[in-house]
Amino acid sequence: MKQVRAIIRHEVLEPVRNALEKLGVPGMTITEVKGFGHQRGHTETYRGAQIQIHFRPKIELLTIVDDDLLNSVVEAITTNARTGAVGDGKIFVTSVEEVYRIRTGESGNKAI
Amino acid sequence: MKQVRAIIRHEVLEPVRNALEKLGVPGMTITEVKGFGHQRGHTETYRGAQIQIHFRPKIELLTIVDDDLLNSVVEAITTNARTGAVGDGKIFVTSVEEVYRIRTGESGNKAI
Amino acid sequence: MKQVRAIIRHEVLEPVRNALEKLGVPGMTITEVKGFGHQRGHTETYRGAQIQIHFRPKIELLTIVDDDLLNSVVEAITTNARTGAVGDGKIFVTSVEEVYRIRTGESGNKAI
Amino acid sequence: MKIRKYFVAIVMFCTFLGLFPNVAFSAEPSVEIIAIDTVWTMIAAFLVFFMQAGFSFLEAGLTRAKNVGNIMMKNALDFGIASISYWAIGFAIMFGTGNALFGMSGWFVNVSASQADKVFSSLAWSNVPIMAKLLFQLVFAGVAATIVSGAMAERTKFHAYLIYSAVITGVIYPVVGHWIWGGGWLSALGFQDFAGSTVVHGVGAWAALAGVLIIGPRLGKYGKARGDVRAIPGHSMPMVMLGVFILWFGWFGFNAGSTMSVSDLSFAKIALVTNLAGAAAMLTGMIASWLRSRKPDVTLTAGSAIAGLVAITAPSAFVEPWAAVVIGGFAGVIYVSAVVLLDYLRLDDPVGAIPAHGICGLFGTLSVGLLASPRLVESVGVGKAGFFYTGSFDQFMIQLVGVAAVFAFVFIASLVLFVTINATVGLRVSREEEIHGLDIHEHGMWGYPEQFVGELPQQIAAHYPPPGIAKQATKRIISKEEAV
Amino acid sequence: MKIRKYFVAIVMFCTFLGLFPNVAFSAEPSVEIIAIDTVWTMIAAFLVFFMQAGFSFLEAGLTRAKNVGNIMMKNALDFGIASISYWAIGFAIMFGTGNALFGMSGWFVNVSASQADKVFSSLAWSNVPIMAKLLFQLVFAGVAATIVSGAMAERTKFHAYLIYSAVITGVIYPVVGHWIWGGGWLSALGFQDFAGSTVVHGVGAWAALAGVLIIGPRLGKYGKARGDVRAIPGHSMPMVMLGVFILWFGWFGFNAGSTMSVSDLSFAKIALVTNLAGAAAMLTGMIASWLRSRKPDVTLTAGSAIAGLVAITAPSAFVEPWAAVVIGGFAGVIYVSAVVLLDYLRLDDPVGAIPAHGICGLFGTLSVGLLASPRLVESVGVGKAGFFYTGSFDQFMIQLVGVAAVFAFVFIASLVLFVTINATVGLRVSREEEIHGLDIHEHGMWGYPEQFVGELPQQIAAHYPPPGIAKQATKRIISKEEAV
Amino acid sequence: MKIRKYFVAIVMFCTFLGLFPNVAFSAEPSVEIIAIDTVWTMIAAFLVFFMQAGFSFLEAGLTRAKNVGNIMMKNALDFGIASISYWAIGFAIMFGTGNALFGMSGWFVNVSASQADKVFSSLAWSNVPIMAKLLFQLVFAGVAATIVSGAMAERTKFHAYLIYSAVITGVIYPVVGHWIWGGGWLSALGFQDFAGSTVVHGVGAWAALAGVLIIGPRLGKYGKARGDVRAIPGHSMPMVMLGVFILWFGWFGFNAGSTMSVSDLSFAKIALVTNLAGAAAMLTGMIASWLRSRKPDVTLTAGSAIAGLVAITAPSAFVEPWAAVVIGGFAGVIYVSAVVLLDYLRLDDPVGAIPAHGICGLFGTLSVGLLASPRLVESVGVGKAGFFYTGSFDQFMIQLVGVAAVFAFVFIASLVLFVTINATVGLRVSREEEIHGLDIHEHGMWGYPEQFVGELPQQIAAHYPPPGIAKQATKRIISKEEAV
Numbered sequence A, B, C: 001m002k003q004v005r006a007i008i009r010h011e012v013l014e015p016v017r018n019a020l021e022k023l024g025v026p027g028m029t030i031t032e033v034k035g036f037g038h039q040r041g042h043t044e045t046y047r048g049a050q051i052q053i054h055f056r057p058k059i060e061l062l063t064i065v066d067d068d069l070l071n072s073v074v075e076a077i078t079t080n081a082r083t084g085a086v087g088d089g090k091i092f093v094t095s096v097e098e099v100y101r102i103r104t105g106e107s108g109n110k111a112i
Numbered sequence D, E, F: 001m002k003i004r005k006y007f008v009a010i011v012m013f014c015t016f017l018g019l020f021p022n023v024a025f026s027a028e029p030s031v032e033i034i035a036i037d038t039v040w041t042m043i044a045a046f047l048v049f050f051m052q053a054g055f056s057f058l059e060a061g062l063t064r065a066k067n068v069g070n071i072m073m074k075n076a077l078d079f080g081i082a083s084i085s086y087w088a089i090g091f092a093i094m095f096g097t098g099n100a101l102f103g104m105s106g107w108f109v110n111v112s113a114s115q116a117d118k119v120f121s122s123l124a125w126s127n128v129p130i131m132a133k134l135l136f137q138l139v140f141a142g143v144a145a146t147i148v149s150g151a152m153a154e155r156t157k158f159h160a161y162l163i164y165s166a167v168i169t170g171v172i173y174p175v176v177g178h179w180i181w182g183g184g185w186l187s188a189l190g191f192q193d194f195a196g197s198t199v200v201h202g203v204g205a206w207a208a209l210a211g212v213l214i215i216g217p218r219l220g221k222y223g224k225a226r227g228d229v230r231a232i233p234g235h236s237m238p239m240v241m242l243g244v245f246i247l248w249f250g251w252f253g254f255n256a257g258s259t260m261s262v263s264d265l266s267f268a269k270i271a272l273v274t275n276l277a278g279a280a281a282m283l284t285g286m287i288a289s290w291l292r293s294r295k296p297d298v299t300l301t302a303g304s305a306i307a308g309l310v311a312i313t314a315p316s317a318f319v320e321p322w323a324a325v326v327i328g329g330f331a332g333v334i335y336v337s338a339v340v341l342l343d344y345l346r347l348d349d350p351v352g353a354i355p356a357h358g359i360c361g362l363f364g365t366l367s368v369g370l371l372a373s374p375r376l377v378e379s380v381g382v383g384k385a386g387f388f389y390t391g392s393f394d395q396f397m398i399q400l401v402g403v404a405a406v407f408a409f410v411f412i413a414s415l416v417l418f419v420t421i422n423a424t425v426g427l428r429v430s431r432e433e434e435i436h437g438l439d440i441h442e443h444g445m446w447g448y449p450e451q452f453v454g455e456l457p458q459q460i461a462a463h464y465p466p467p468g469i470a471k472q473a474t475k476r477i478i479s480k481e482e483a484v
């Protein structure tokens, strides 16, 4: 089983979620995060003084999937989250040792 | 060392925390997340129009524990977070390579 | 490639970010989390009744880096996030299997 | 409350007598006096109306964000219902000519200007037109209903709330009002309640007490052990304090406006003592909370101010400024103690309505029997001066009878009401609804919709066709077709 | 609206005649009456001014947090602009002596007290000084502009907004005002609009309709399919309801203050019917939303109250209390239906300004032609009684002509205005600006700065020299050098 | 401010003379006039009271969420303290008969109605009863204290705040008030400050300046380099703007109510010029911020409106509408420049109290010496007309002397006060307290409790017995035992 963590823009969440659901991904968890990377911050002003903003709001999408699904999941995210502008985000893949479903106590592939 | 990440309901946080503390888990970190899975969304209405809600608020609990503790931690979470209804959540276990305690600079098992 | 996840205090974010940027870390993602550990909670009062607070607000900083950078990153965080008081936080290192940059589709070291 | 019209008459008499010694002068108020009285009464009514906003914010700030929409609805709707029910039947029961217990004439206030003083003879003392009397009294009815809302917040079914609002504003409040202000038996006894510490605040609070007993505490408020009281923190102190400021602002209309007349200028003194009592209570309440929690508690301080304003409501026309400071000073301490006591008794009143409006309303009503000054009692023309001046407990006993009677009637009538509602449509939401919040279950949407709705992050809305978004971002008008 | 001064005169006449039979008495109002009228008019003006706060909160609560600063700016600035433009030219166009279409004298209201009644002859009926007339009318102009703001919220360029606010308050609104209140052709016809269901609310709403047509819906509001309407939830119900409470409070000034006179005491009845209509509309609107969504919707209930208040604005001086309940009751249902209809027509009005101020304003204006009572029509002295009493549609037809004419003029003038703005400085923000929010793009800072600014977490600010922070944390005064 | 009573007398004289030529008429105001004056004064007092809510929201919106509870407490408590201290000693020092520097009679305003005009001879010109005078002046004292709160926000110890509030409202403000309004030396000189640009706003601002100097800037506000000024964004623009709307609303009472009399109807003009100045300042301030930041800044625009209202406070009775636009227009620009200047000087004033109330109050007071019109000066009866009309700087020099004297006295007295507090109980919270926020350290609870309290997530409260929760979720009333 693989853990796919994608940092994406807010506005692409809905199509990404849709694509993943169609692929048969059984679940996902999202978090509001703030990102810093190639995309430069911007300047805001308040009462005449300036503020340099380094971090940008992003969404972190986490989904644990079966190894077979991995490639198509990565592709689905990449396709649907790409706008071509700096700041589109990253996908990190790590391997998961075990998964448990709390409701049933099942573990392993069945539990995903 | 193992990283245990559990997606749980808000209302079970307190008993889960309690159980883990009793087990001797040295620390944990929680995040407010939104989940999507078997638990279906619901419909909200606003000014006569409907909104289909896909994601549900959940809590992500992260705790890094010694390998020995792993099984009892998983069991403690499963027991205390189970309500039996769809949406109880998942536990994902991955392995951690190294841990550092910032305050002391210690690393490894002592640092957890 | 390594994933470095650090739980730090809010007030050290800016120097840590600065130090990492100088090291050449290409990006990072932060999340507002709540932590529980050696640092004890405190008591708040409301209308004469008391509330025992267990969790403290913290920042989770996530950065995926090349293996070479790992040590200097850990050191940079440790140095800049240390206040010496209980509650300074932890750093967890895990290994990442693959990274993709959504904008370009690149993967591997180039994508970080 | 009957203000002696003699003052005006006498002043006018003298003035004119000096000028035109041969002319007999009638005591009828001049057109100008009637106009001024009416302007004053209407403005006071507007201020009291605005207290609805204050109550809603006080209650919302002291409760959780998941119920905030429901609380707003309740505070708006109870006024809507009061407006209709009090107009239709409440005013007739309260001020209509009837017997010692309730009025029975003037339904729908459907009377001509010339009949008005007969049909509502208990209000004939006031110069202002019947429509002004109605509006001024109607906004008071709204206040009584709203007090109940706060005490039973975060667990009451919305339609149950609508029903009991109608009964309280249409029947229970008017009956008590008739006793004291509408020519009923307490009024005949000489019971002193100038602007409603008992009539309005007492009624609201005792109904609330019955409600709290029937509905039980919020989930998780009390542990199994006796003293195990858990704080359920509200969600916004700015809301709480804005509520207090608005209420204080409205209270000037509530007390000083209850003269419904400006000719003896007593309303200025009434406004001043109202202010002094609120201020004194806020200070002593803060100190009391400081002593108890070792910090000056924001919500207890805010609540004390309300407690002081409630306490001074009955005495406001009867006492001197120094007495207002004394009354307010005690009210602040009583309030803080009562909040703690109620929790000890496991009566869960999230906003402290019973301590402020009930206990301090009772205290304020009794205090008239102690501190009413002869000079002011005479000018108001109701009852006798208090123990402090007379050494006699006569008036105090009358006050005691009055508050006891009102408590008994309101508490029992409300118990019957809430038990009936509970047995029929149900009074309390289900456990799941309470946990998730009343907003989403009762109204289908959160009170902070954008923040709580699942997939709409705060800064950026979701459902735009996204890929390529950045490239297209050029400054141009988007035609309707594209805007999809 | 011309209130008959005869009443006062007659009453005074009788009073004095009885006393001093040999003295002939002039019909001039007494110094006292003028003073009371002025106090009343000014307080009403203050209340109407305060409605700006109500509108801003209603609008802000119904829209997203990313635009809240922009909405606050618009609602403050349109009043600032109205203050200047209406003083400079608006008042002269509206009330200055001129022709049947517009006034042409009194620019900058630069007239002496003695000239005032000549230059602004259409307001000579009122006793109050010209400065009071100006302030009272000026705050009404502010309301008209603000209505447009809500309908076009979340997508309009800020500088475009400033421009059209100036044109609406300086020209479009005053022209219509002249027709109806300033001695123009509709006033000659006997068109009845006591406090402005059409003059103020209609003008705002029809301008808003033109604006909504030109600017198009917000991104993501409508899908490709006909009925695919998506909710874009606002961000705060407490804001919405505080807005409603403030507006209701202000409406007492809006309607009852439009007498600009207290002598016949009719303002009390006007305030009462205003309240009844608002209450009735809130109740029926809530029920309508309950039937439609199976839950009582907070925003629709709140909006219904406004709809009822708008509807009663024109009839308030002409109808009896029972009729106010009828008018309000219909307005609530009409409002909810109109909100749904507008969405079906893909006209995106985030706050429901067109349903409340347009449709219900129209309904209210027409309702006068049905329900105006002969007694009240006579005392106001404008037009005839309604169909319900007379069996004749005469007055109704006049009302119809009036609303049609105002609609045609305002809609066309506003279309021209918005098309021109669109073609020159631009009317709508870019797609990117709309997605990110108007606050950051138009004003350089979020409306909830601390919450939205990237790296400043809520509880702890960022840029303190951090390591070792805990050790240094000792209680002492920090000198200026260290405080860096 | 002494309004000539002659006008009334003359008008009445003529009227009556025409009617009853043989009757000699006394200049005593009629019962009606006194009643109207009192109604007006009281309503104005209520409006000024409500400004407390405005100040609290303005300050809270411009500061961080972690201090919002503390800010609410301060703004409530300073009014509570002012109510007591000003009643006890402040009013006696300000208006009690005494010498050129301070009054010395009438402690606790414990005087009978008949003595009042002797004990408080400097207020004998007003017809209203002493209680009305007291309440009206008391709410002004509250404003002076509140101004200081804003400038020293986010770092001042709560109990230090309570102490200096008492001193400012009980002593410092009354002394200055005596000089100018209480028959003191500046009043004898003919210093013109109609409603308190200097008396109220100047006093608050110069005390604030002393406080800011002693307490130093907030942590992290300024970097080491000269121009390194860092923005510390506040947390809510809706709060800021609601604050402005409430303040503006209250300002009508502040300025127009300072007539304490309605008979010459000048209060209508005063309200109008107040409005025009606020509007003009808001527009020019917005433009100035636009030029500086390349965007129209929300907080600077909001602050400019306040600046304009402060500036017009002194001149409001003395200047024509066009002059109000000029004064307001300058005030907006001065405000924005002063905000920038203060930051350059490293004086950290989070809400801009010193620019608005100090600099613009000073500017407004001086502007009277330039723009006061002969006609209006005569009717007010204080000082001479301004340079623009007379070509003489006489009055301007008097204004200059006045503002300089007030500055010197208030600044030095406040320096002494703050240094003393600092040396004894301490003025500034510890570094740790400042970083974590004053709410949790000073009051034991956050200002947004639910949001900030660690483990209570927003939508769902914590401590319910959880497992099996979903299964049990059936609709039923929860008995008290289960509700644990």
Ligand SMILES: Nc1ncnc2c1ncn2[C@@H]1O[C@H](COP(=O)(O)OP(=O)(O)O)[C@@H](O)[C@H]1O
Pocket: A007, A034, A035, A036, A037, A038, A039, A040, A056, A058, A085, A086, A087, A088, A089, A090, C025, C026, C027, C028, C029, C030, C062, C063, C064, C065, C101, C102, C103, C112
């Ligand atoms: N090495 C990294 N570790 C963690 N998060 C990263 C890393 N690099 C990028 N991110 C996340 O991805 C987001 C987008 O990356 P950025 O470099 O700005 O654009 P792009 O991916 O288009 O080059 C960042 O805001 C950050 O949240």
Ligand SMILES: Nc1ncnc2c1ncn2[C@@H]1O[C@H](COP(=O)(O)OP(=O)(O)O)[C@@H](O)[C@H]1O
Pocket: A026, A027, A028, A029, A030, A062, A063, A064, A065, A101, A102, A103, A112, B007, B034, B035, B036, B037, B038, B039, B040, B056, B058, B085, B086, B087, B088, B089, B090
């Ligand atoms: N494959 C997955 N990857 C990431 N998160 C998941 C995954 N499956 C479930 N979750 C998380 O667990 C929560 C509960 O899962 P759900 O499928 O709704 O119920 P259950 O676990 O009872 O079958 C989801 O809301 C989601 O946050």
Ligand SMILES: Nc1ncnc2c1ncn2[C@@H]1O[C@H](COP(=O)(O)OP(=O)(O)O)[C@@H](O)[C@H]1O
Pocket: B025, B026, B027, B028, B029, B030, B062, B063, B064, B065, B101, B102, B103, B112, C007, C034, C035, C036, C037, C038, C039, C040, C056, C058, C085, C086, C087, C088, C089, C090
């Ligand atoms: N085993 C753990 N798993 C996950 N998070 C942890 C763990 N231990 C500590 N943390 C996080 O680190 C934070 C600081 O740890 P704490 O034990 O309080 O102080 P210190 O690191 O100084 O001993 C905690 O608040 C928690 O968020």
